Amino acid sequence: MQITIIGAGNMARGIATRALAGGHTVTLTAKDPAKAARLAEELSAQAAGDAAVRTDDDSAVDTAELVVLAVPFAAAKELTTSLGGRLSGKVLVDISNPVGTSLDALVVAPGTSAAEEIAAVAAPGTKVVKAFNTTFATTLVAGQVGGTPLDVFIAGDDEAAREQVAELVTSGGLHAVDVGSLKHARELEGFQLLHMALQIGEGGYGWASTIKLVAP
């Protein structure tokens, strides 16, 4: 799969690591091209077999099958607006957690979600999917916590788009959990607000835990 990741921070690193493990072609694009180039160089050692990583300007969006917004929520919304019809027909993955700095509240109104706000400004035909918001960046690099593959919860209104994200997830060694329509991003974002609040302070999980469904 041709995957373009917008952003060159912690989550770009984590998702690119899993995508390369799955044999995909990853293009990194960021507002600071030097940061994207440094990350691509670092990750290139992991690009075995058919996998490849490179950098490009935002024209990489045009050749992508799947675009990941690895930027803060406000920037993700702005980028979705400005890219407009160039995202039409593509899978657009929103990974954001729209949380305030004190981790005590979501910055989106009750009854909606960051993913739905992004979908509301996206051009017609853009297939917005929520995924990866409950997986911390360092755990994505490792691919597991305590020897167990991470669960990646996937919400979106287009079934084929959810399946495409599930293919990215499973090929990278993780476990995909399809939760159905995009409105379930509300629960995923609320769940992760709690998960984030549990990381800090004495007795916190130190950004090393993951949310996992366990079945017999």
Ligand SMILES: NC(=O)c1ccc[n+]([C@@H]2O[C@H](COP(=O)([O-])OP(=O)(O)OC[C@H]3O[C@@H](n4cnc5c(N)ncnc54)[C@H](OP(=O)(O)O)[C@@H]3O)[C@@H](O)[C@H]2O)c1
């Ligand atoms: N960190 C986690 O464990 C984690 C887990 C789940 C979800 N998330 C979500 O993942 C997203 C990225 O988080 P992160 O931890 O990767 O953050 P990060 O390490 O700070 O990286 C953010 C990236 O976004 C870029 N960026 C910031 N503002 C931008 C703008 N206005 N336009 C274009 N690019 C912009 C940054 O560029 P510069 O560095 O040049 O400013 C950087 O490349 C966030 O939405 C976050 O809620 C994070």
